[in-house]
Amino acid sequence: MMIGVIDYGMGNLFSVSKALERIHVEYKLGDRPQAIEGCDGYILPGVGAFPDAISALEEHDFIDFIKEKVTDGVPVYGICLGMQLLFDSSEEGGRNTNGLGLFPGTITRFPGIDEQGRSYKVPHMGWNELEIHHPGKALMTDVEEDHVYFVHSFVVKTEESSILYATADYHMEVPAIVGKGNLVASQFHPEKSGKPGMQLLENFCKVMCKQ
Amino acid sequence: MLxxxxxxxxDVKEGRVVKGIQFVDIRDAGDPVELAKVYDEQGADELVFLDISASHEGKKTMIDxxxxxxxxxxxxxxxxxxIRTLEDIxxxxxxxxxKVSLNSSAVNRPALITEGxxxxxxxCIVVAIDAKYDEASENWHVYTHGGRTPTDWLVTDWAKEAVQLGAGEILLTSMNKDGEKSGFDLPLLRAVQDVVQVPVIASGGAGSSEHFYDVFTEVDADAALAASIFHYKETSxxxxxxxxxxxxxxxx
Incomplete structure (x- = not known):
């Protein structure tokens, strides 16, 4: 089995690569589709701003590649910004940027003011507890309602509750793990989220990609 | 709930942890990775590595x-x-x-915060502030270069400015409390919490579990940092x- 890590210049590839090594999963990095064609599953990492990331994906010819893989039923896992890119659009950077549209929903900034009018801190930073809604999914095997490490200022807004495998509570419901068939993603970095995070990575590689 | x-x-110097950390159950008490693992197993939520190497070689070792x-x-x-340049970041x-933590370099050239x-x-950008109370002006002032150099900045003004420029978190060290083990500097933390809307890490003064309780309940700090009480195993x-x-x- 081989995992392809999509390298479009916007991710913390080192940490995710090392996490794959710790669970004994073979992987290769590729900055062009040709370099990672034919893998059993793909990881789309991402750190930075949404508009820059979409441009970078375009420059590296990865937009159609990712869409094709998802259509073909190949497992794909988006991490952090890599998750947000899979949705319809984002308001990050003060304008609307289209995403890949593979999940229904948009990306907006945390308002920083709750329903009672009290202000709260942005970014959402630190360990927060998962609330699991779809424990039966392959990705969620042996994943418990444990703490994972969040760090983000923008958040997914979606009406589609069937994709919300797990959420966290930060003054609003925060989509934490989303999925639809072979396409899955997490707002947090699994490789920086202790045991539950490593379990997710392992499930993706060893359960989903092996099916 | 968060x-x-x-x-x-x-503290790491030329690739080795300094300040005589006392853990008997690890092979090499100066090895940053071994110590990091100990703290990870104890349930540490994050770690901060402060590179105090003076030499260029030491800085390269830090990347390893x-x-x-x-x-x-x-x-x-x-x-x-x-960490002085965007390239370092x-x-x-x-x-x-x-994350990277910027201290003197951000005061010297605030644009570095925005670039990062x-x-x-x-x-990814933490701005670390060393704060010292000044009796005469009845306010806290920013110090740089490991607390040796006073600046014109008031801590609250600099914290606001840093966040405006793009800091995502403030690591606030009280020089008055540092090493005293008498508790975190609650008035200082309160003053900064009142003016910024990003997470604040309290630092300086931790001496017991009660001190952590106080800083989380009385000023609602997001995180608390400590060195010696953990290193010298006064608590875990x-x-x-x-x-x-x-x-x-x-x-x-």
Missing amino acids: SKRIIPCL VVRSVASELAIPFTVGGG KVTLRNGAD ADYFGSQ VQNVKAYLKKKGVPVR
């Missing part, structure tokens, strides 16, 4: 330390000390650190967290 973070801080820690640990960590983050935040996002991260949990403070 939990309160406990963050041990390790960053790579080793990122290779072996599944918790986030911050690297500070001697890039190298540190690309080798596996999650624009490139990697605010969440586990003990502090067990105490906080018993008292109803959300911890992991």
